[in-house]
Amino acid sequence: MSHTPAGTGKRIELTLRALILGCLLAAVFTAANTYLGLKVGLTFASAIPAAVISMALLRAFRGSTIWENMTVQTVASVGGAMSSIIFVLPGLVMIGWWMNFPFWESVMICILGGVLGVTFSIPLRRTLVVQGGLPYPEGVAAAEVLKVGSPGAEQTEEAVRENRSGLFVVIGGAIASAFFAFLAAARVFAAETTAFLRLPAALGGGATGVGFSMQFALLGAGHLIGLAVGLTQLFGLVLAWLIFVPILTSPEFAAWAAAHGVPSIAATVPAEAGAEGLAMTVWAKEVRFIGAGVIGVAALWTLAKLARPLVAGLASAVAAQSRRAHGETLELTEQDIPIKIVGLLSVAALVGIAVLLALFAQGTALAGSAPLLVIGGLVYVVVIGFAVAAICGYMAGLIGSSNSPVSGVGILAIIIASLLMLGVLAIAGVPADPSVVAFALIVTAVVFAVAVIANDNLQDLKTGQLVEATPWRQQTALLVGVVAGALVIPFVLDMMNQAFGFEGGPPAIVQGSQTLAAPQATLISALAKGVISGDLRWDLIGIGAVVGVGVIILDVILRRTTADKIKLPPLAAGIGVYLPAAVTTMLVVGAVCGWIYDRAVKSTRYADVARRMGVLLASGLIVGESLFGVFTAAVIVSTKNEAPFALLPADTVWPAMIAGLVAFVGLTFALYAWVRGRSAKV
Numbered sequence: 001m002s003h004t005p006a007g008t009g010k011r012i013e014l015t016l017r018a019l020i021l022g023c024l025l026a027a028v029f030t031a032a033n034t035y036l037g038l039k040v041g042l043t044f045a046s047a048i049p050a051a052v053i054s055m056a057l058l059r060a061f062r063g064s065t066i067w068e069n070m071t072v073q074t075v076a077s078v079g080g081a082m083s084s085i086i087f088v089l090p091g092l093v094m095i096g097w098w099m100n101f102p103f104w105e106s107v108m109i110c111i112l113g114g115v116l117g118v119t120f121s122i123p124l125r126r127t128l129v130v131q132g133g134l135p136y137p138e139g140v141a142a143a144e145v146l147k148v149g150s151p152g153a154e155q156t157e158e159a160v161r162e163n164r165s166g167l168f169v170v171i172g173g174a175i176a177s178a179f180f181a182f183l184a185a186a187r188v189f190a191a192e193t194t195a196f197l198r199l200p201a202a203l204g205g206g207a208t209g210v211g212f213s214m215q216f217a218l219l220g221a222g223h224l225i226g227l228a229v230g231l232t233q234l235f236g237l238v239l240a241w242l243i244f245v246p247i248l249t250s251p252e253f254a255a256w257a258a259a260h261g262v263p264s265i266a267a268t269v270p271a272e273a274g275a276e277g278l279a280m281t282v283w284a285k286e287v288r289f290i291g292a293g294v295i296g297v298a299a300l301w302t303l304a305k306l307a308r309p310l311v312a313g314l315a316s317a318v319a320a321q322s323r324r325a326h327g328e329t330l331e332l333t334e335q336d337i338p339i340k341i342v343g344l345l346s347v348a349a350l351v352g353i354a355v356l357l358a359l360f361a362q363g364t365a366l367a368g369s370a371p372l373l374v375i376g377g378l379v380y381v382v383v384i385g386f387a388v389a390a391i392c393g394y395m396a397g398l399i400g401s402s403n404s405p406v407s408g409v410g411i412l413a414i415i416i417a418s419l420l421m422l423g424v425l426a427i428a429g430v431p432a433d434p435s436v437v438a439f440a441l442i443v444t445a446v447v448f449a450v451a452v453i454a455n456d457n458l459q460d461l462k463t464g465q466l467v468e469a470t471p472w473r474q475q476t477a478l479l480v481g482v483v484a485g486a487l488v489i490p491f492v493l494d495m496m497n498q499a500f501g502f503e504g505g506p507p508a509i510v511q512g513s514q515t516l517a518a519p520q521a522t523l524i525s526a527l528a529k530g531v532i533s534g535d536l537r538w539d540l541i542g543i544g545a546v547v548g549v550g551v552i553i554l555d556v557i558l559r560r561t562t563a564d565k566i567k568l569p570p571l572a573a574g575i576g577v578y579l580p581a582a583v584t585t586m587l588v589v590g591a592v593c594g595w596i597y598d599r600a601v602k603s604t605r606y607a608d609v610a611r612r613m614g615v616l617l618a619s620g621l622i623v624g625e626s627l628f629g630v631f632t633a634a635v636i637v638s639t640k641n642e643a644p645f646a647l648l649p650a651d652t653v654w655p656a657m658i659a660g661l662v663a664f665v666g667l668t669f670a671l672y673a674w675v676r677g678r679s680a681k682v
Helices: 016-040 047-058 066-087 103-130 137-149 157-185 216-225 227-248 251-260 271-325 339-361 367-399 406-428 434-466 471-499 519-533 538-561 570-578 581-601 607-639 653-681
Strands: 192-198 207-213
Touching (some): 016 047, 016 066, 047 066, 047 137, 047 157, 047 434, 047 607, 066 103, 066 137, 066 434, 103 339, 103 434, 103 471, 137 367, 157 607, 157 653, 192 581, 207 227, 207 581, 216 227, 216 581, 227 271, 227 570, 227 581, 271 406, 339 367, 339 434, 367 406, 406 434, 406 519, 434 519, 471 607, 538 570, 581 607, 607 653
Antiparallel strands (some): 192 207
16 A cells, blocks of 8 residues: 555545554553653653554554554553643642542643644744754654555555564563562562762761662663763762762761751751751752752843744744744645644643633632632633743754653743742732642643643644645644643552652551652742742752853853764753652663664664664563552552562662662673564664
8 A cells, every 4th residue: 555645635644543553542641641740750752652652553454554653642642741740740749738638630631731832833833843944853763663564555564564563672671670670670670770879078977879770760761861861860969979978968068057057957957867868858859959940040041042033033923823823734744733723722732721710819818809710710821831832842942852851841830830939929819838839830731731732742743844744633632642641640540649649648558668859840839839939949949050150151161162062961060960860860771772782783774764763662661660659559559568569678688789780780691682672674
């Protein structure tokens, strides 16, 4: 079967079976991404594994096309992207406003923000996707996978073999990572090892630590982020644990802080907490705010760089719309959802957001100021929401949706929202209470949903452009994906909340279970509380801002003076500061492993195939462990047992650690060798 030329004949594209399969895959990837994001603060792009699975399954039906596979990939991809809302939503539990995740309220925050993310990205398609000249690395990669694996005249037997082998690699990687995660849960292997120590007096006498997390999901995530981002995160790790933590825990700093009236968390940590308690407390309560400062400055730098192309791009979009309104005939591959329908969808979403905010304000200290808050909230969502949609869409085109600065956007959005709430409080004469922080978090959650969906949508629309998909059909699939992802998230969040709990939230149902880190949500809720209560450590954020400026300058110098244009992405440096050390270390290891693998296959005849297979392996590693984590949470909730799979007692740490390390290294080597071998046979 050959592809139907664009604009002619009957297209098999937006079909019911494609939407159903896309929704099923969206549920899987959303659950996996939600777990990964809560554990380590990262999510992964699901477009490529979704495309591979779609092509393998739809091959069983007669008449499947590349555009139908595009529909499946679009629905699954945007559903998985929606999971990034967990960077904000758990904050409502952390501040004690919610005890669980109310289903319809959580769903509506996701859907309303997600619909705006789609409608805001539609006017940007022509500017950023068609005319922008941006590389869209993940969108291009997904298009290549679709071209070699979908039915068509150009498809060869080699492409068919690669498609089948790719599905096998995804499944094999998922099984391997899930099995290792099971053995870790059974305490046969240790999942993480850390060590903390007091530095000698000659080095200041402070505390520090190192960590290593043996998780294949992190290995896969590291492979996907690449060497430049991985090494920059290592740079952030060094800043955090070899500079900031040792200084802030040193006796000399404590003495200086006491003499100058500077707050010092280290002074409040009891001696019996030891080096671990001291280092972790200072990192969590002080150093992570320095990381927030780095990320905030990096996001502002990104906005400054985008100002000119965004203004020019929007002007071009308005001009193009004017020509279409005057009867210009468009190719099938240039037909977006009509602008009137886009406007009606946007208005409907804004009306829903207004109702959501008004209902929230009722019965709280904000009830008397509800009209002002609702109007201000809507203006904030429209203005800031469209700005972040454009920023994230541009960054997705520049460096890929997985590396786009949604974390920085969330941090800036919550600070702006909290400062605006202070203004409203001053005008209305309302005292600050938890409802004010909660309102700021809900508005930020809506804006964040706009950001993450626009971030993913424009990447998907680039894939659609390259395979000559019909934009309005693809945009319809994007809306379906938003709903599919939104329906899954509250269930997973509630299960995780019950099984593990969140920092500052209600205790887990099983005492002693490991609290979820949810690093972005922890940081964002702390920023909201700090701004509104007036006790935010602006000094720490200021230090981070200075560090961020230094990283930006260094990045610019490296890009301009090195032959290979070495990069030091500022956002990655900030993330390296505020992610747990064990997580960052494993991400760096994954980035290095991916680089070594790509270098090893670079000169072979099957280099392109092998690189694609490496990406599929990394995706499978993430999906397998993440889905096992969701399953584990369900078992914990149902059995009330914090370690339902434990086969050995908890005190077998060192044997499990040594066994785990040996098995992890051996299995990593075996998996990469296996994938390379399969690539050579395609």
